[in-house]
Each structure stands twice: as C-alpha cells, then as structure tokens.
Amino acid sequence: MLRRTPALxxxxxAATLAVTGCGGGNDTPAAPASASDAAxxxxxxxxxxxxxxxxxxxLSPTATEMLFAIGxxxxxxxxxxxxxxPPEAPKTDLSGYQPNAEAIAGSSPDLxxxxxxxxxxxxxxxxxxxxxxxxxxxxxxxxxxxxxxDLGRLTGHADQATALNGQMKNDIDKLIxxxxxxxxxxxRYYYELDPNYYTVTDQTFVGALxxxxxxTSIANSADKDGSAGGYPQLSPEVVIDAGPxxxxxxxxxxxxxxxxxxxxxxxxxxxxxxxxxxxVALDDDIASRWGPRTVDLVRTVADAVAAASN
Amino acid sequence: MSEPRxxxxxxxxxxxxxxxxxxxxxALVAGLALGPVRLPPLGVARELxxxxxxxxxxxxxxxxxxxxxxxxxxxxxxxxxLVGAMLALxxxxxxxxxxxxxxxxxxxxxxxxxxxxxxxxxAFRSTSGDVTVGLPxxxxxxxFVGALGAVLLTYLVGTSGGRGRSPATLILAGxxxxxxxxxxxxxxxxxxxxxxxxxxxxxxxxxxxxxWHDVLLMLPYTVLTMAVxxxxxxxxxxxxxxxEEALGLGLHPQRSRYVLVAxxxxxxxxxxxxxxxxxxxxxxxxxxxxxxFGASYRVILPLSMLFGAAFLALxxxxxxxxxxxxxxxxxxxxxxxxxPFFIVVLRxxxxxxx
Numbered sequence: 137m138l139r140r141t142p143a144l145x146x147x148x149x150a151a152t153l154a155v156t157g158c159g160g161g162n163d164t165p166a167a168p169a170s171a172s173d174a175a176x177x178x179x180x181x182x183x184x185x186x187x188x189x190x191x192x193x194x195l196s197p198t199a200t201e202m203l204f205a206i207g208x209x210x211x212x213x214x215x216x217x218x219x220x221x222p223p224e225a226p227k228t229d230l231s232g233y234q235p236n237a238e239a240i241a242g243s244s245p246d247l248x249x250x251x252x253x254x255x256x257x258x259x260x261x262x263x264x265x266x267x268x269x270x271x272x273x274x275x276x277x278x279x280x281x282x283x284x285x286d287l288g289r290l291t292g293h294a295d296q297a298t299a300l301n302g303q304m305k306n307d308i309d310k311l312i313x314x315x316x317x318x319x320x321x322x323x324r325y326y327y328e329l330d331p332n333y334y335t336v337t338d339q340t341f342v343g344a345l346x347x348x349x350x351x352t353s354i355a356n357s358a359d360k361d362g363s364a365g366g367y368p369q370l371s372p373e374v375v376i377d378a379g380p381x382x383x384x385x386x387x388x389x390x391x392x393x394x395x396x397x398x399x400x401x402x403x404x405x406x407x408x409x410x411x412x413x414x415x416v417a418l419d420d421d422i423a424s425r426w427g428p429r430t431v432d433l434v435r436t437v438a439d440a441v442a443a444a445s446n
Numbered sequence: 447m448s449e450p451r452x453x454x455x456x457x458x459x460x461x462x463x464x465x466x467x468x469x470x471x472x473a474l475v476a477g478l479a480l481g482p483v484r485l486p487p488l489g490v491a492r493e494l495x496x497x498x499x500x501x502x503x504x505x506x507x508x509x510x511x512x513x514x515x516x517x518x519x520x521x522x523x524x525x526x527x528l529v530g531a532m533l534a535l536x537x538x539x540x541x542x543x544x545x546x547x548x549x550x551x552x553x554x555x556x557x558x559x560x561x562x563x564x565x566x567x568x569a570f571r572s573t574s575g576d577v578t579v580g581l582p583x584x585x586x587x588x589x590f591v592g593a594l595g596a597v598l599l600t601y602l603v604g605t606s607g608g609r610g611r612s613p614a615t616l617i618l619a620g621x622x623x624x625x626x627x628x629x630x631x632x633x634x635x636x637x638x639x640x641x642x643x644x645x646x647x648x649x650x651x652x653x654x655x656x657x658w659h660d661v662l663l664m665l666p667y668t669v670l671t672m673a674v675x676x677x678x679x680x681x682x683x684x685x686x687x688x689x690e691e692a693l694g695l696g697l698h699p700q701r702s703r704y705v706l707v708a709x710x711x712x713x714x715x716x717x718x719x720x721x722x723x724x725x726x727x728x729x730x731x732x733x734x735x736x737x738x739f740g741a742s743y744r745v746i747l748p749l750s751m752l753f754g755a756a757f758l759a760l761x762x763x764x765x766x767x768x769x770x771x772x773x774x775x776x777x778x779x780x781x782x783x784x785x786p787f788f789i790v791v792l793r794x795x796x797x798x799x800x
Contacts, residue, residue, distance in 0.1 A: 232639075370772060371481070371654065372518055374771040376483075376518070402513075403516075404513075
C-alpha cells in the first residue's frame, strides 16, 4: 500500500478536458470538411494513420477533453467511464484503469487514445492492428501542448490544435503577468489530493503552474529525493505546523471536503489559510487533468491569490 | 487444530498489571512528546497541565503547536490505546473461544466485511453525489455494520448443520466468508476506480485522521467489550479444556461462546470503524503475553488489553516519526513487526497448530 498509493494518486491526477468557448466556437463540420485539408498518412511517434480516423476510442478523460476542444468530437465513438466532460462525450462503461483489449477492439476503432499502458494494453491492441496513441499525465504545460498538437495531427485538426494551444498559452500568460505580486516572500500553499493529506510538491504539473503564480508548496521537504513522485503524504501535524497561506482542495467531489470542514478539522482552526479565509475549493476533475481546462484551474488560483493580496 | 492443553489456573498478579500500566503510560508520554514536528518537552507538559480545570499556565507554544498537542496528538494517542486494547483483547478472546492460538479478529471476516461495506458506501457516494449518503459518519457506520454482518454470516455458515461441528469449522467458515466478501470488494473497486484512493487509505489504517469524535464514538463499545470479556475470562479457561468438561462444570459452552464472540466482535468492529484495518495486533499481543506470563486466560486477557494498547500507540509513534514528514500506514508497521513474530511463534511453540 505504501508503494501503491502515490502511484494511484499520480494516475488519478490524470484525466481530460475541453476549453469552454473553444469547443463550441469552432463549428467546423468536423469530419468531411477538414478531411480535405489533412494529408494522410500521418505519423506521430510510432502511430501511423493511413486515413482520417472516424471511430476514436478515448480511455483518458484528459484526451477526451482535448479531442472535443480541437473539433474532433464528432469522430469520437466511445470514451471511458471517467470521461465526464464535455457532457456530450459518448460515455461508455469502458475502463481506462483496467482497459480490456477485447472490449475496446469490439467497437473496431481506428484510433485508441490512452493515458497509460495498464495491462500491457498497447501491446495487445497493436497485435489486433488497432492504432494506439498514449498521452500520459503531463509533467509540464509543454507536454499538454504536445499532446494537443499530436491529437490535432492524428485527427486531421492540426490547425485547430495550434489555435487552441496559442489560446491556452495566451490566457495562461496573461493570468500570470496580470497577477499582482505581493512583494517579498512566496506564499505557501497546501494542495489536498485526498483527506489523508496526500499533496503535491513544486516538482509536479500543478506545483509548477502554482509556482508561476508565485506560490510554493509546503510539501517540498517531504519529497526531497523525488521518491514519492512529487505526491508525498504529509502528517497532519506537519501541515498545521507549516501554517500554509492557502489550502487548495482537490478532493471536493471525490471526498466531500469543503472549506467549512477544513476549518472544523482538529487543530486546523489556527492556520493562516483558515483564519484568513484562503481555503479554496477546486473542481477535482479540472484540477487533476492536464488538458484545455487547465486555464480554468490557473484562473481560479490566480483569483484567490489576487484576492489575498488586496 | 483444537488442542486442549492443561491450563494451570494462574492468578493475575499485581506486578504484571503494574508492568502493563507502566507500558501504557510510556506509550502515552511518547505519543505526546514525539512526532514529525519537534516541540519543546516542557511546553508540551505545560500545555497538557493547562487542560486541567483551574490550571492556567503559559506553555509558550504557538497556537499551532498547542493545537498539535491537544487536538492532534492527544486524541490520536488515546484512540491508538483504545484500538490496540480492543484488537488485542478480541484476539485473545477468539483464541480462547476457538481453542486456536492463531485465531484473530480478522479471521472471522471482520476485515473483509468492513472492507466491502466501506467500499460500497464510498463507491455509491462518489457516483451518486447524494447528500444523505455523504455524511461523515457513513464510513464508520458502514465499517461497523459490515464487520458485524460478516461475523454473523461466518457464525451462521460455521454453525449450520447442527451439533458436532468442531470449532475449526468456524474458522474455515470465516476464511470462506472472507474470500467471498473480499471478491465482492475487489469487484466494486474495479467498477468504481475513482473510489480506490479513499478505500485504500482506509484499508491502510488511519489513526492519522483521529479526532476526539472518533474517541467518543469508540468509547462505549470499548467499555462494554472490556466489561463483558473480562467478566467471562474464567469461562475461557474452562472452555479451553473442552465442551464436555465445561458442561460437567455447569457451564453452557455454547452460550458463553456467543456472548464472548459477540462482545469481541463488537469491540473489533468499533476499532475497525474508526481506524481502518490494522492487522496482527490481535495475534501478536495475546501470544506474547501467553509466552511471557502464562497460558491462563485470566492472565492473558487483561494483560493483552494493556499491552495491546501500549503496542499500538507506540507503533503509531513509529508510523509518524520514522519517515517524517510523511506517514507510514500503521498497518504496514504492525505487519512488519507482526508477521515475523507470528512465524517465529509458529515454528517454535510446539503444538500450536495441533
């Protein structure tokens, strides 16, 4: 369990998205129109598609959000049971945690998108001649942009992918540069992945983003050697003793945590984040995915930081 | 498996109880003084004295430091003591009832039943978002109901078919029931992968989230279990000789068994419901006590309670200091200590497995 839980957290910190505005805005009739300007065959890494895919299976909530955001939604035939955004995504009971080659191949997809290679699924699908693209949890925003761009090329929406990346970059840069910086030291935060005090360090995707906003994790010393993969579990007394300026809750949907409950936790009443009302409830899904809605996450956190420096 | 061995009806001696109480006090002090956050010992002591009515001392601790002592460490140590006492007491009781020194609360399906119920509740809650099943008490209640339900199921399976069943049948029934319930849990976890994180952390034992409400939740069951088991401890000595002999001495062996198993199961379920699954305490502690202080249940049960309390509270100190500032799941440590001990006992004590 010791070894298993951080891995689980990392896996769970992986899902999907679609940018509000971007997905709905570009109403290019997907498949036929854009097929003309896309030149197939297309190769990305080891995947080669001879023609534009029309039956895509996405077993990654993040990939699902990316596909819809770049206008490839109509080519998506099935998504996994965790892909809950956008709402029109064709949700099935396929599991991305326990992918099953037969079940996936049963719908004869012409492209399968995965976030991780559980159960040697990539080998199995490759044997079945199903093209597979793996988009693992991003470590940096550049990984996100790369995956969006890869998916754009594979699905015949390269231009929309480029546009989406540009938009995301702009939005995030603007949020970062517009943020009023409190002079002096960095504000310290505790980011809660679950009620057992699993958290992130600055060495994670989320940690790096928050770093751009002038925040630093209280957990850095808990994973100095990186053995917890940037997702250490803290003793509760360590959190209280650290006295973070912010608490970000990424366990609102999964585990019913709220700022009120945090302030009622034994011993938490006196930490600055609670006394100064800086406990911020996040949307678990947005917070754990590295897709287009990452902009929303950055915006939420930027707003909280801005409010605190007023 | 059942091995009637001559039990010398030893008396519980005062000095052994004093050693047990001393161990509990040591665990209490260590639990309050040690942790990932280093606090001045004098400040801790003053902060604690300040809790007494009429005492007003300036401990010199910050608000956060004071909260760590009074709101985190104190309830956590107390809960560790209660849970350890219950698990060890229940283990000793089951061993007596089933005349099997390797019996353990978890052998009867307590862990599997609680695990299935907790998984079901967490899975259902996270998919439905229904407020009525999202109450904070749900996990403890589910664990409690699941644990008791599993023990009952084991009992029904193990005792159906009339008389003449050996106590071993019950333990085998417990194994079968456990396997069945665990399969159900695995299936649920697979269907609701998003609940895995919460369920696993519960399975790993969770004294880290202990608060006074856990202590209060557990206290009545602790008192009840202690009272019932300790009052019946002489009967266990008689049962250990055999049902015939027990009948001959005017005892209703079956009724005594019911009462003792019910009490031990209630205590275990209460412990599991607040602390998650913490294994091996129920085997290791009564065994150690038996080896050191003698094989009479009159001695084993009260001492198991005291040493179980001290053992778990001290293990918890290790769990939160060894890898500080992170925590080691306490069940990992009890298994690390318990499993090798268990094997040594298995290999050295003659006749344990019959």
